[in-house]
Amino acid sequence: MSIVGKQIIKSFGDPAVEILHGLDLVIHDGEFVSISGRSGSGKSTLLYILSTLDKPTTGEIEIDGLNPYELGNNELHEYRNRSVGFIFQFHYLLPELTALENVLLGPRNLGLQEEYRQRAIELMEEFEIGDQIHKYPSQMSGGQQQRVAIARALIMKPRYIFADEPTGNLDSITGLKVMKFLQKINKEDGTAIVLVTHEPDYASMAEREIYLIDGRISSREHDAHA
């Protein structure tokens, strides 16, 4: 059970500029992997390809041995709905919904919001925002909003969390808190986490660190368990 990238090349524009140059990598189930590198090194691009939000120009992605782009639209949306959680640098909460309603967006898509309501409340209590459940995003701090976004990503008990600079917009104390949450989720629930960050300290909190230089995996890639 894993996400496998084979010879991933991604280019943009006309004339084409290659951002990723034939990357081979595997994300195992339950792994905590960080992708870091300088700005423009292609780390977010790689994350979106691994998460199926973007397609590689050439090369292949396999999730549990299946090419996601050979799935029908419904299966792909179902996969994203049930197996994947996203955390972005900007929380992207829906301002007209309360914190709890935002967390329940995924289940609502499947008509399961009532079944997941208790779990949503538990998650929010775990993230110390249990007293915020009926508040709107505009009534919460940036850190609280980001924790709502993390709870939203976790509500369906996904197998993979893709986090793109989730601490980028937070102060260092809140950022560290978010990182600890991610570590906890990874350890306790066995959720695989792919984290993009340019903060070396946060990158090193992952089990495995992939360092990109100009679209190539650097030899600095290390396995924390090694």
Added chain:
Amino acid sequence: MLYLAFRQMLSRKKQTALIFLGVSFGTMIYIVIAGLQFGFRSYLYEQLLNNTSHVLITGKEGNIVEKEITPRFFSENEYVRWVIPPQGKRSESKLENPQSWFDRLSADPDVVSYAPRLTISGMASKSRHRTNINITGIIPARQIKITSLEDYMKEGSILDLSGGGNKLIVGSGVLKELGAKVGESINLSTGLGENRPFKIVGKIEMGNEQIDKVMVLGNIRDIQTLNRTPGRIGEITVALIDIDLSKEKAERWSIYSNDNVESWEEANAQFMQMITIQDIMRLVITGAILLVAGFGIYNILTIMISQKQKEIAILRSIGYAPDKILELFLFQGLMLGFGGGLLGISLGFIINLFMESIELSMQIGKSNHLPVSYDISIYITAFAAAQIAAAIASYLPARAASKLTPLEIIRSEMG
């Protein structure tokens, strides 16, 4: 998605209320205008149909024309230019063979009933007062089957003319001119030298001053005698089972005879033109209002979608399919159309009730109130128009939103 759409609308109360009112206003205006137009129209239809019924068969006047005279005096090869063209009248308008019409109409399954009439001009007088009148000779039992004249009787009944005996039903305006009342006698003359006394047995008021000032009804036999034309029928009015058949029937019957056969639309061509212009005006006004409301929905949804790109991105990444994004925004437009439409028809109905309740200083038909139509088709049309305008106006931006991919949005957000 209905829930999310509803929440998004509630979060923009002012914009929502504005568009809501726009749609309501468009719907309401249609209902008010159409209610009044159709109300007046059915009043006018009734007035016209009382006069012409569905099909009117009239005799041709025997005029002498140049074309008929020339070949009698000159050969075909001669070119003739009359210095004073031949002119004159051979006979008055009358049906050539009324009995054949009666037989044909009696046998036709599409005909409900028919009524022969003779209308002549004349003068009514009582002591020193006199006034010009149109005297219509009718067969009472037949006439009431094809017109609603009986409804306009203020005193007496159309059937009081049955059996003849020099009795008249007189328009309220004529009575006023002559200073006469029901039960009294007046003299009629047709200009042929003789005055005949008639007894007034009823008073009729059509609610149209021009008609009420000249309208006099009598038994056809009495009027034929007064006119010294026994047995003459001037016209036959025909009522059909289906009014829409009138044109087709008139065309077919006109083949059988030299008499004029006109459907009520042909007989009232100017009126029909006026109705067409009214229809166009109503549609243009309402269309313009709904167009403005539609543009309102379109603009607000377009602006909202550009403001909500981040939210669209997150919904898509969570697994909301493009169809659901389309639904999210389409529902908002449809809810505005639905709610605005409902409010519009309610307001339109209330305004029409109010308009109808106003007492006017003049008589229109049977009452002194504005004739207002509450035909269900007006309300259905208004509501459907609001829904269609809202659906089109919301579908276009909603479709554009559904085509956005999450990554495009995220990249644009990241700069």
